[in-house]
Amino acid sequence: MTRNERILVVDDDIVVRQSLLRVLLQEGHQVDEACSGAEGVLKLENHDYKLVILDLRMPNLGGLTVLQHVRNTRPETAVLVMTGYPSIENAKESIQLGALDFLPKPLDATQIRTVVARILAANPLTDERC
Secondary structure (H helix, E strand, O other), X not given: OOOOOEEEEEOOOHHHHHHHHHHHHHOOOEEEEEOOHHHHHHHHHHOOOOEEEEEOOOOOOOHHHHHHHHHHHXXXXXXXXXXXXXXXXXXXXXXXXXXXXXXXXXXXXXXXHHHHHHHHHHOOOOOOOO
């Protein structure tokens, strides 16, 4: 399992953020959090992340907009989209925009560990620049 990767969690729900942070920190990752899409974009402009875990529905700047920003500015960064409002349309659009996976909330700790490990293992890009 890939450990000690830098991960950004973007979700307006503090309970979800705290749950994800707890699981990811237990797995040995460096984790930053953002409580809005705008804060997530700002953190993405100032730091490199191996993975962004992103809520789909947030006020003002939604997850799909943040996903597009990641794809345009940090194409090497993996994105996992999660939502409390799952639908086939949301999943399809997220995957088409470049998300590697789409998960319905609520998420359990085992599910998070498994999906994050799979995404990190499948995304061999490093932070090394040419």
